[in-house]
Amino acid sequence: MSQHIKIKKGFEIPLAGKAEKTLANPVQSETYVIKPTDFLGFQRPKILVKEGDTVKAGQPLFFDRKMNEVMYCAPVSGEVVEVIRGEKRKLLGIRILGDKQIDCAKFPERSSTELAGMSRDEAQKIMLESGVWPQIIQRPYGIVADPADTPKSIFISTFDTHPLAPDFDYLLKNQGGFFSAGIDVLKKFTLGKVHIGIDADAEVSPIFSAAKGVVTDKFSGIHPAGNVGVHIHHTDPISKGDIVWTLDPYGVVQIGKLFLKGVYDASKIIALTGSEVKKPQYYQTYIGADIKKIVEGNLKQEHVRFISGNVLTGERIYKDGYLGFYHHQITVIPEGDYYELLGWLKPTANKLSFHRAFGLLSFLNPKKEYVLDSNTRGEERAFVQTGIFEQVTPIDMLPEYLLKAILAEDYDEMEELGIYEVIEEDLALCEFIDVSKHDIQGILRRGINLIRFS
Amino acid sequence: MNALRNLLDKQKPLFEKGGKFEKFHYAFEAGETFMFTPNHTTGIKGTQIKDAVDLKRLMMTVVIALIPPLLFGIYNVGDMHYLATGEAATFWDKILIGMRVVLPVVLVSYTAGGIVEAIFSIVRRHPINEGFLVTGMLIPLIMPPTIPLWEVALATVFAVIIAKEVFGGTGMNVLNVAMTARAFLYFAYPTDMSGDVWYFLGGQQYADGFTGATALGIAAETSVAEGSQQVVGALSAVNHGMFDFWNIFVGLIPGSIGETSTLMCLVGAIILVATGVGSGRIIFSVFAGAFALGLIMNLAGANEFMNMPAYYHLAMGGLAFGAVYMATDPVSAAHTDTGKWIYGFLIGVITVIIRVLNPAYPEGIMLAVLFMNVFAPLIDYFVIQANKKRRLQRATV
Structure with a gap:
């Protein structure tokens, strides 16, 4: 069972600074931070460690009182050096000074044949306490999955079409066995199917083709062809009351490793990308690593913006910031805090635009790689232009009306206009091309929260 | 240009909150942003880069x-x-x-x-x-x-x-x-x-035998006068063939200042559609609506105005200008793509209805656009309902 879906609506953002497929010399980050803010929908943290404690990789650091089975665990072994707090003592993160040699908490090891006979409850218990569970994201809402649910189906997108996104085939080299094992475990959780979305435009990696008992859907076309939300919409759309789980391939591999090797392995390969990086390539590191050593001495200039993740959905961090829990990529672009004389009127071929309004010439040269900075290129205005969000959203919905329903806090409208089908990344392109410069992802999250807690 | 920037930076605090001219903040901002695109940067979360358009x-x-x-x-x-x-x-x-x-x-x-x-x-x-x-x-x-x-x-x-x-x-x-x-x-x-307002005479008099009527005015007369001749003939008899079709199309005819030339409106339409700023759907469907009703009128043929060749409707009066520049205003038009087809088509239809069937107003585009502006949200409403219905049909709860 396999279908080929062509995605025509969307927009490619060709940025300069794609990572070369080489692995840099190992750099060891000093500290690691796990931030509750990385987990959307996280409500009330309960901290399990004190400053000065030593922890093993895979040992719980905190959990959410509202979903107290799911443990958020240390990515590396070491000493808890700081419980970072913000205003009103809000927990911002737990900082760990990493050991040179990682000491892992031990979980029962199983062979791949034993996996088949394992029950869901047994698997779930280990996954919850070891720290791999937060890799499972629930749709609607895009939050960490609730272990009490049985999802209608599970979706895994094996390719990322965001600007400068790393190649999962490279990130997970030689880990096909773990991927298959992870899939075998995940199959226990759903009565429906496990769907794997693969890139029809590229050669199918052996990592993903080895998985058994899954539905493989092929997707081709421009970004957001790799977004799991698009895959769900075209194969098994979410309606009111449905629950679907999604993972990225790294999460699946982590689950596979947990059972086959008995460890929570938070090591990952990430891509250092962006126009301001001297040599964009891949780096071996861990979840939550501090990026200082990775970017140090590798920048073309100092006035830059560091982004954990990609330029569409990522988060701005600083030079001494930390890699986000779900991110496989650091992007470095120029900071755009400058004025430009008559910038709104000047014809320009160097700034990318989806539009072709007067003087925007980038459409003449679609192959060019652009250096884009963080300038907003205009101020926020009321919605004026119509019919363009639909051109970059390959989901049968009307984003403009959904956003207006959210602004009006009209719950019925939000529901009917399909808020269950989307999370931030699905409307990120709308935010990029928006003439009126709205914070569309922010508005959407506000709506999701309204619906979730209604 | 740095001097200009420095000057603005120096004045800026006066217009900020707590400054002497706080009230005029937005006026200052408007002036400032017309000279310089602002130095705003994207937020912490969300897209870190933005499209060059504004x-x-x-x-x-x-x-x-x-x-x-x-x-x-x-x-x-x-x-x-x-x-x-x-x-x-x-x-x-x-x-x-x-x-x-x-x-x-x-x-x-x-x-x-x-x-x-x-x-x-x-x-x-x-x-x-x-x-x-x-x-x-x-x-x-x-x-x-x-x-x-x-x-x-x-x-x-x-x-x-x-x-x-x-x-x-x-x-x-x-x-x-x-x-x-x-x-x-x-x-x-x-x-x-309306009436005799379409020629700027500057205090002088019309030349002998010259009439100040517009093409639509003359055409409308044929629908009421008994035994009148064909519209095309009536038009070409005025002012030494001024209302020959090609003249009407090119726009060397009396009318409002900028709307006479269908040709120039088409040039504008090409600019708007090629840049994606104006909706080609609307422009096309306004013309289509007017032409379609024009043809139907030809079939009915109750009077000479109805018998006028349908393509005359496209070139006469302000239809082209209205279709290209007025109907395409994204805010007051229908917002959905399907809605735009319907909205434009009805503007064309209503324009011709007013022109031909309503004896009080010779031109109908203005009222048609305003009328459909009011109805655009209703058209969108039905398009949105259809989208919701598709979503509901697959729901199980």
Whole structure:
């Protein structure tokens, strides 16, 4: 069972600074931070460690009182050096000074044949306490999955079409066995199917083709062809009351490793990308690593913006910031805090635009790689232009009306206009091309929260 | 240019919160952002880069698309002047007369509207919107050349306040602002907006045998007068064949300042559609609607106006201008793609209904656009319901 879906609506953002497929010399980050803010929908943290404690990789650091089975665990072994707090003592993160040699908490090891006979409850218990569970994201809402649910189906997108996104085939080299094992475990959780979305435009990696008992859907076309939300919409759309789980391939591999090797392995390969990086390539590191050593001495200039993740959905961090829990990529672009004389009127071929309004010439040269900075290129205005969000959203919905329903806090409208089908990344392109410069992802999250807690 | 930037930076604190001129913050901001795109950067979360487009550029594109009808209008006002008075004149004589008539109207429209926008930005504390860049140019182009300047000012002020600002400014309006300005004058000062107003005579008299009627006026007469001749024949009999089809198409005919030339409107349409700023769906379907009803009228053929070849409707009057520049206003038009087809088509249909079947108004595009502005949300409503229905059909709960 396999279908080929062509995605025509969307927009490619060709940025300069794609990572070369080489692995840099190992750099060891000093500290690691796990931030509750990385987990959307996280409500009330309960901290399990004190400053000065030593922890093993895979040992719980905190959990959410509202979903107290799911443990958020240390990515590396070491000493808890700081419980970072913000205003009103809000927990911002737990900082760990990493050991040179990682000491892992031990979980029962199983062979791949034993996996088949394992029950869901047994698997779930280990996954919850070891720290791999937060890799499972629930749709609607895009939050960490609730272990009490049985999802209608599970979706895994094996390719990322965001600007400068790393190649999962490279990130997970030689880990096909773990991927298959992870899939075998995940199959226990759903009565429906496990769907794997693969890139029809590229050669199918052996990592993903080895998985058994899954539905493989092929997707081709421009970004957001790799977004799991698009895959769900075209194969098994979410309606009111449905629950679907999604993972990225790294999460699946982590689950596979947990059972086959008995460890929570938070090591990952990430891509250092962006126009301001001297040599964009891949780096071996861990979840939550501090990026200082990775970017140090590798920048073309100092006035830059560091982004954990990609330029569409990522988060701005600083030079001494930390890699986000779900991110496989650091992007470095120029900071755009400058004025430009008559910038709104000047014809320009160097700034990318989806539009072709007067003087925007980038459409003449679609192959060019652009250096884009963080300038907003205009101020926020009321919605004026119509019919363009639909051109970059390959989901049968009307984003403009959904956003207006959210602004009006009209719950019925939000529901009917399909808020269950989307999370931030699905409307990120709308935010990029928006003439009126709205914070569309922010508005959407506000709506999701309204619906979730209604 | 650094000097200019430094000057602005020095004045800026005065207009910030707590500054001496805090009230004028948005007026200052408007001026500043017209000179420099601001140094704002993207937020912590969300897209870290933004498309190079902004609302100013979008509006500027429309203004550029308005230049062909504007320039042609300037020439045509002069041309009509000399034609009506029967004097011989060179190209530059005509341009000179045209500029004398048109530029003050443009100036008055921009000034009156600009002042209202500025006052509202101060009182209502919202940014000055770029929408008026376009509105301020549209209003002069749909005025007769003989319009008194104070009426232009009054209509502009009325339209900006009643059609736009009371709803919350650009992006919130229901009606097309420029069309509202015209409709206001049309009903408040009908003698200045219809009848013998289409030639700027400048105090002189019509030449012998010259009539001041418009093509639509003559065509409308054929629908009421008994035993009248064919419209095409009636048209070509006026003023030495002035209303020959190609003349109507090119626009060397009397009418409002900028709307006479279908050709120039098509040039504007190409600019708008190629840049993606105006909706090709709307433009096409307005023409399609007018043409379709024109054909149906031909079949009915109850009077000579009904028998007029349907393509005449596309070139006569303000249909082309309305289709290209008025109906495509994204805020007051239908917002959904399907809705745009219906919205445009109905504008075309209603225009022809008013022209042919309603004896009171010779031209129908203005009322058709305003009427469909009001109905656009209803059309969208049904398109949205269809989208919701598709989603509901697969739901299980």
